[in-house]
Amino acid sequence: MAMTPIEDLIYSIGELEELIGTVCFKKLIPASPPDLRDFNQSLLPEIKFILEQNGIYSLYSHQLEAINEIINGKNVIISTPTASGKSLIYNIPVIQSFLENKGTKALYLFPLKALQQDQLKHLTILTSALDDEDRPKVALLDGDTPQYRRRRLREQPPNILITNPDMLHLSILPYHNSWSNFLKDLEFVVIDEVHTYRGVMGSNMAWVFRRLERIANYYGKTPIYIMSSATVGNPSSLSKALIGKDVVCISKQSSPTGRRHIVFINPIQSPSLSCLKLLEMAIKRRLRTIVYTQSRKLTELLGLWINQKGSHFKRLVKVYRAGLLPEERRDIEAKLASGELLGVVSTSALELGIDIGSLDCSILLGYPGSIMATWQRWGRAGRKRQDSLVALIAHEDALDQYIMRHPETVISGAPEPAILNPENPRIMEKHIECAACELSISTSEPFYSENKTIQQTIEALTRRGKLFFSEDARTIFAGGKYPHRFVDLRGTGSKFRIVHEKDGNTIGDIDGIRALKETHPGAIYLHGGRTFRVTDLDFDLKCIKVEDFKGDYFTRPLSQKETSIIEEYESKVVFGTLIHFGKIRVREEVVGYEMRSVRGQRFLGKKELELPPQVFETEGLWLEIPDFIRENTEKAFMHFMGGIHAIEHAMIGVMPLLVLTDRSDIGGISQTIHPQVGKSTIFVYDGIPGGIGLTKEAFKKASDLIRKSLGVIESCSCELGCPGCVHSPKCGSGNRPIDKAAAISILRQIIKGKKKREEDAPRLINQAVKIPKQRVSRECDKPKLDISSIRFGVFDLETQYSAQEVGGWHLAHKMKVSCAVLYDSKEDRFLEYMEENVQDLIARLKSLDLVIGFNIKRFDYRVLSGYEDGSVFSTLPTLDLLEEVKKRLGYRLSLDHLAASTLGSKKAGNGLLALRWWKQGELEKLIRYCKEDVRLTRDLFLHGHEKGYLLFKNKAGRLVRLPVSW
Template sequence: MASTDFRELVSGWEKSGRFPGDLVHARIFPARPARFEDLDPPLDPTLAERLTGRGIGRLYGHQAQAIRLIRGGNHTVVVSGTASGKTLCYQVPIAERLLEDRTSTSLLVFPTKALAQDQLGSIQALSLPQMVVSAYDGDLPREQRSRVRRRANVILTNPDMLHYGILPNHGLWKGFLSRLGHVVIDEMHYLRGMFGSHTANIIRRLRRLAAHYGADPTFVLTSATIGNPVDLAERLCGTEVSLVDGDDSPAGERMVAIWNPPLKEEDSSSRRSSIAETTDLYVDLVRRGVHTIAFGRSRRATELIHVNAAGRLGAAADRISPYRAGYTARDRRDIEARLFSGELVGISATNALELGVDIGGLDAALLCTFPGTISSFRQQSGRAGRERDMALVVLVTGEDALDQYFVHHPEELFGRTPEAAVVNPTNPDVMDYHLSCAAHELPLGWRDSPVFGDDLWESGARLVGEGDLRLEDRRLLWTGRRSPAHGRSIRSSDSRSFTIYDLTTRRVIGEVDWERAFSDVHEGAVYLHKGRTYLVEELDVAGLEVRVRSARVDYYTEPHVQKALDVIGVSDQGRVGAMGSFLGPVRVSAHVLGYRRKYWMRDRGNDRRTIPLELPPTQIETEAFWFTVPGSVMDRAGIDRREAPGALHAAEHTMIAMLPLFAICDRSDIGGLSITYHPQTGDATIFIHEGYQGGAGIASVAYPAGEELVKATVAALSRCGCVSGCPSCVQSPKCGNFNEPLSKSGAHRLLTTALDDDKSIADN
């Protein structure tokens, strides 16, 4: 379509009265010209010709800088924006090496199969006879795997296949590993939390096996903008890296707007749904032929945007589609192809499309609520834009505290340094697992200390004590017969997942992790998939199967979760105002007791009955930080015994909402518990804990920022104009107690008193 003047379009939205939301801020970012650099020595003529055939006549400055470093054998991390040509930074050195020695090999590791399949075509487009490229993932038929191992010298895979399929069978890969010249870790910023911690250990095992077969590959990592690219790259690889940070590719003019849904009533603190508001804008853009992506924070949001938009677009509904994890590989690739070709004008997606899958040029990106981190905001925003045409990005804010924080502080959205991404390779649970895998691959010895670090022997002693390893001739050997790799999932804290089976069509339609199953797909839960609504008829825990049936209902479901927490130890402690501040390991137990129905239409009200469930409790040992509140602070804040539970609970919710300002995390990465008296701390206590077995490092990053977190929490409570608490300050969509009890006033008095008490102590 012709370039759209989005200034006029957004101004029209505001003036027409058809869109009830408020344009609270808009900023125009000017177009950026390309900056080119030449290489010395220049590219091989054959390679230069192939690139020219793809429309690449010269290299951008950041590409040339990265290629120089990689040519010199430097492990390199490349940080640049969406669609800036990061892939060429590693494609060129790989191709150059193959032109010199066609027996050399390269391994490209992508966080998802979809991204690997997308990049497969990009590398094959170089059309070099010396380059034999293949994807090696779970979708590759078994009968073809032997041929790929023998023939391919450039293999694209993912951490899962590297872990489950390649490393345990390294004897079959001896030839490939012995000639390994480059290892690429693409979209590094995606490798955080538990998945990143597992991947860091998988990469260490790969380095160890490559060295065993005589190879010393150069590592190349690519990333979106994050706060700690060098630190993350070095934690992932266990080696020092050089940094290339910049974007010299051209970009068209970009308009970024913040759109705040209106209050439902003038005297109300509740706002119109961000999903409804996003759908309005999405439908208008699609009707105008503006190629648009609408990002939702959750699968449910993505599906609802699609369902509501399709119902209003009539025949044009065929030109939009939802997209999220959980679809089959064939469905995802079909959607990607239709979007790239222009057949689809609109797509509603989770962050599954935040990664660099090539879906062609899009004109607009709608973000249905802040995506959780500045890094994700920039990545999703970067999905809109072509070289010359103007692009539109609209953040449709939600009710929660962090979204409303950016409504009142838009400069923070554009100017704040991106958060640090966190991985914890030495998580004892994760490290024990991967050292078991490593010992199965090759006996562990003193030469492996530089690869796995000083924790190798502590972990090894633990595993010997448990009988998983045995010590023989100063080496650690695996005691089992089969590889332990298949014993668990590397993408969650539990190896188990449930298959979702449609009783109507008798087809498998998706899957769900063990951690989410009890709260999301319990018996009676409403489940959304590809725009259709299902009711869960049975959650078969023993058989790991969820049985659903298509249904039409006008409500969704929320679980009731009972939680308990035991402190295992204290790693660090200090003070934030008059409160004690602590960091340490904890044991968290959670039990889904029942659920409630919440109706979409306000006139139906909400069913306050809790429908009981009989489900097993879950338990993890993880990391947490917590604040203890002395009784003297409660007294000075005027908080009595009746108000205390609501005050602590409200403070906990708002702290969790503001935490992503200080460490990259999603709501699913963290949880909380507040209690008026904890027997181990001896005081009222607010706990914020990680959601993964062993912890992923989030608590250790957030703990030093405890005072800043409390101050940000107080600011969020002060700014919100509601009287008794609302989703913009103290209510949480993830609360397992239905946001009961909550005292906004009590939380504000508690935290301000704690901070003021510290000031008065300092003054004296």
């Protein structure tokens, strides 16, 4: 019996000289039949009609189950493999709702433009059999939509608006009044590719959806959420965390599959060359093939090789990557779908559900970092139930080599859970600001009243002048306009722009957390296939300047790290030791960088740097190493620090097996003696400020983390350690010291150590060294000033000359005192001074426990410095109310404004009048005016002391509270 092209390809792999002995695993997964169901009574006749017109006469059981739940008003997550008909699940209920009520509106969200275009095309085809009046209007909104078109969409909204997360965040929610015609009829929110909303992106999107729900409720709507996802380990908890509502999970697969041949290849020589050889063999057999790479740079290198193969091969195979023009990407997608192209080399850009037809082979050049992504990419092949080949070609890093040695991890293992953390404080603060800007927050609405964390965050934001309570403290207003522009949905911190120093063109940007490591002065930076050298890093302007680089070396940062424990949340026994989880503070300083040759990574030298340290708080776990294990390791003449350092690298390397993450999102540090723990300790932490739940999930699977770490190290054939087990490409100390043998010995002793009884755990935890919490000082923690026990004075003065007359404000010491008034709290009276009594005034100021004024430091003390050395005044205990206001708001308010808003009193004059009264000899008016300013300043101080706030009118003209803490 003749072999099929797929079988012939698999046979040839084993015979090819370059690949002999490199195939380490083969498996055939048999075809599976569909589980079909007839249309039921929940579907309208019109729906059955359009389905039949599209050649659909029955539905998969999972489709029908999900559609029924949606029709019954439930929020649903569909987590099934590629090509399982997920788009029909959300399109059918939306179209049916429209047929029942022509005012129905639905919001469709897709993470990529190509997915938006695909959905627009599919909806058009699906509804083409309906008459015009029965066909829902569908429109697309993205960054390329012109302004006139956007205005029309707002005024005459479609029934289905297809857009992306950024447009929802930046263009719809902040301008919801303009979108009211759409939002008041919003019945459905469709969220595609939910598995991509994890980590920082997912944590941000969780808040975008909470804000959307709040705005929808304002217009009287509670939309149904329909979510679709690749197969992940926790679809229910992921979707619930994302939208903050209960969901029904549909994860049973009932669509058919063809036979799938799985091949794992661990190349002896170059993985890239092995991959290209396999691609060439597939194309010669007319098998449609996709190759997935790990980076844009590798994609481009493979593209160069393809171009060298000749015009015929070049015509059949294309490269798909970021940087291509939209029309170029659409052209490649269309030619793949039609069969005009037989092959494509792509980054993860083609991992999602973009329509490129059915392929025969899916080759992964490097493990993509998760079981979920592996099957998602493999699912591109065999979509028409034909035989397919899916292959994994390993790189030399630890994770790839672990997979080669344990293929069952991918073949039989459960997909990893996708993790997000809506309570990340940095992310939460920014979105609460956005929410208050979109719609003022009432203390009686559930958004505020039912969430203590939100209440605490709002209180912190009001102390920083980001939000303001109304006078009656029942409403919260935003402090600024359009804070949305400062929120990066894919990051937590500030962005640095990368610009070319020659022409000033922006090349890209980088998150502030990574800027120091990847774009320090002298760093070699890759972007879009080009190589640059960093010439300058400007922290004030958040700007990085680069120049073109043609050298043959790369750089690796060298850093020093310190970790301190702020709070321990949880501890437990794991094997023969303790593991902890909690909040930690990381201080990292980039102290220099190595230069290494591109070929062979030969060390070329290093340079020192003087850069400011990065300090951030995050979540992490820490593993104690018992003292006896350290003693045993050192007695065996092994390098203990090298051992725990190697374990740290191995733990970070295998984390993606437990949690859906990239190792670059995780950090670590090892210490022979940690001062707070009192023992040798290994820390692994979320590399994102505030934490995104990665190590929290890993803590739950601590025993698996330790076992897999040992497995990675033990099963590697190297002698001293290599990138396949314990070397890290991002190690801040250049992988020094590293002792593979010590790492194996330490982990074996932990695992084989005497297992402590569970009832002993509380005793062990309680008897562990007490960890002193490093308390962060907050405004609300400061003790309230006891004014009954101190003697304070409130002071103001007027001058004989204006700033203009003496040559400028910087010459205030020449302006001379015309009069001054001091309120003395001990005597409870106002004291008046003229210029001849200035020394008495200064002596009185020195006797006070506290001097209070309004702009006293920048003006009054400078004027007095004309009579006595100015350094004297810098030593006086002083409270400058204007300075306190500016700290809160970032801008100044006048005494007149604060007095009118808070006390209902206005100033009796102004500085120009005071000068005129002095020059005209009207001293009574002058002193009365000065005394009134002192009284207003005193009463503002007392009001703030008693109430904890002052009042002012914000830029929108609302009377709001300004929190103060004297």
